[in-house]
Amino acid sequence: MLFLPTAAMILKASTLAPADIWRIATDPVALSTYNVTFVTALIASGINGVAGLVVAWVLVRYTFPFKRIIDAAVDLPFALPTAVAGLTIASVYSSNGWIGSLLAPLGITVSFSRLGVGVAMIFISLPFVVRTVQPVLQDLEPELEEAAWCLGASRWQTFWRVVLPPLLPxxxxxxxxxxxxxxxxxxxxxxxxxxxxxxDLIAPVLVFQRLEQYDYAGATVIGTVLLVASLVVLLIINILQAWGRRYDV
Known part of the structure; x- marks a missing residue:
């Protein structure tokens, strides 16, 4: 189920000549989609790194009304169909939407722009940071922070030198x-x-457009580029998890 489709796509791409693979993979439209996809995803994941840490910190360290409801709502992007998420974002951030109507006088357009792509990526990927950091933060012993305070460390120094290192992986x-x-x-x-x-065209949409045009070779090559990028990301994840084991007791 996992390896056969992957192998089939790679074998399909390998039937092309190296020059054809390079030409399709470096087509100006394809390069533009790589830029929109990877750069926007990187910015969105960086924003979520900060926002997810703050959300996890609040959910673990503070008690407030409707906490359980908000905690459960963090997982909403996991359960919500992505098409529904896109429709909701497009409606809310359109020029007539709740938020879009406030941004329109400022000249900021979200829906049907690259900014909208970033908002959608932030929405669907935020739970990954929250749910990854939350259990680590729950297992962090508060005595370590209290010991740092007793030794004269400020709250910022305690967070930066005591709390953040085990949370960073x-x-x-x-x-x-x-x-x-x-x-x-x-x-x-x-x-x-x-x-x-x-x-604002992204690579997955370009793959679908190539399939609609019966350009199976082009769709396969671009899909292979995305596959290689995903494998690199998975390798990085494994390295980060191995690094995080340094703090396991």
Whole structure:
């Protein structure tokens, strides 16, 4: 189930001449989609790295009304169909939407733009950081922070030197997982973006467009590029997890 489709796609791409593979993979439209996909996913995952850490910190360290409801709502992007997520984002951030109507006078357009692609990627990948950091933060002994305070460390010094080091591998792992998820996102982005080349067209949508044009070779080559990128991300995740074991008791 896992290796046969992957092997089939690689074998299909290998039937082309190396020059043809390079030509398809480095086509100006394809390069533009790589830029939109990977750069936007990287920015979105970086934002989620900070936001996810803050959300996990609040959920673990504070008690407030409706905490369980908010905690459960973090997993909403996991259960929500991506097409529904894209429709919701496009409606809320359109020029007539709740948020879009406030941003329109400022000249900020979210729906049907690259910014909308970033918003969709942030929405669908935020839970990865929260759910990766949350259990590590729960297992962190508060006595370590109290000992640092007794030794004269400020709250910022305690967070930076005592709390953050064991959390950092989990944060980076969540960022990598969110990045991989954002790179492969299709359902929400295809609705919230205008899907115009050199503007906000992403690589997964380009693959689908090539299939609609019966360009199976082009779709296979671009899909192989995304596959290689995903494998690299998985390798990075494994390295980060191995690094995180240094703090296991």
């Amino acid at each position: 989990a944060v980076l792992t969540g960022i990598a997982l969110g990045f991989a998820r954002a790179v492969g996102e299709y359902g929400s982005v295809v609705i919230v973006a205008s899907n115009i080349p050199f503007k």
